[in-house]
Amino acid sequence: MATILIVDDENDIRELITLNLRREGYDTLEAADGLQAMKKARKKIPDLILLDLMLPEKDGYSVFRELKESNLTQNIPIIMLTARGKLDERITGLSLGADDYVTKPFSPKELLLRIKNILHRTQSHPAGTIIEIGDFRLDKNHLVLHLAGAAIDLTATEFKLLVVLIESGGHTQAREDLLRQVWGYNDLTQTRTLDTHIKRLREKLGDFSHQIETVRGVGYRFISDGKASS
Amino acid sequence: MATILIVDDENDIRELITLNLRREGYDTLEAADGLQAMKKARKKIPDLILLDLMLPEKDGYSVFRELKESNLTQNIPIIMLTARGKLDERITGLSLGADDYVTKPFSPKELLLRIKNILHRTQSHPAGTIIEIGDFRLDKNHLVLHLAGAAIDLTATEFKLLVVLIESGGHTQAREDLLRQVWGYNDLTQTRTLDTHIKRLREKLGDFSHQIETVRGVGYRFISDGKASS
């Protein structure tokens, strides 16, 4: 699951947060000051950072800037923590590019909520490389399908086919359309490769294979399992 | 010793700073406006730039951006000077990527302190020349890779390739992109040199070679751990 780096100089608070996050299944890293934070972040790149603005030595701003300057860490979402809802800090934090902002004292519940929110919407993926629908999560970058937790490798063609099906939002795609979109066949070539690939896809989908439905005489469609339809 | 470029339109202030810096043993360059600043910076690349935000002609922001856009100067740390601690300027300065920020009037002592600070942290490890991730530590200056303690010599090309892979943060880099970024090939040259270099890199990585993963039909990616993350 996601790894979260907690940067705060107060031990109590750090531990409190750690405890709460661990209970929810997150991995946690802790740092008491900016230097430690940078070190840990470089060692194991976290998925999200909780950053206290009041730090000894290097203050939170500097750490923030450093994180945003490094290629390795600049895309990690950051939630700022601060002692009180001082307006100026709030402004500074957000305009610097922090992804959210929580004022101490805060309830663990509130913090968790925000973390979930942010992780869900970012998961540190560049926009548009992830398609999520139901239990399916397609990573266009790696040609990997995450299905109910498991990672499934797809070949380029399989991937393309699945994407086209999924992106047509529950509508049936005609055989010819699929052949055109996935294979670039423009003539009505007599080929069975589509059938074969559908079969291979279903094989890899395992229990979820029924979500590719064949519409006899027309083509295929992807059904998103009753719920999250579109 | 270090050379510092001072950009300010007020002669008095420029001279005051120059005096103080010289006394500390720094070399100084002066510029009264943005144009001069760019010229001087190109002539003798300074180790640090003090940049006033209020300039005639081109304002400080433009100069800043120009400096950051040029290959020659983009890594030089910049300390912004400004007439007052106006909040909005502070924000702009920091979010543009200035390394520090001093408000006029300032005491020479304060300025010197900040200069020392920044020079110290940027010169011991000139901006971003060390990349650390997992067991990998790359020293851009020496083209050396420290892997779990052992020092491994890499050639220039191997090094560049590894850096590009690592810096893309777990994302797959397409073959063409790698060829463009590492070799500067812009045409779709038919070459196998990428494959060869990947092989050589993996050879040198030994037990860690699996961290360079091939994504068939696309390119390669660096994975920072056993698991498929991001």
Place this chain on the structure above:
DNA sequence: AGTAAATGTGACACAATTGTGACAAGACAC
């Protein structure tokens, strides 16, 4: 039921991609 058409399936051949070792040209130091 019986039949024809459409689709599913497994095996196979070959296509395409990537890995690998050898080699030669160039760069560079000595």
Place this chain on the structure above:
DNA sequence: GTGTCTTGTCACAATTGTGTCACATTTACT
């Protein structure tokens, strides 16, 4: 010059992906 190092290319090997085929199964229709 010689020797070492680096780099790109090549031929070939290994691996993986893809399309076709024959045959099985399902479906729509009479």
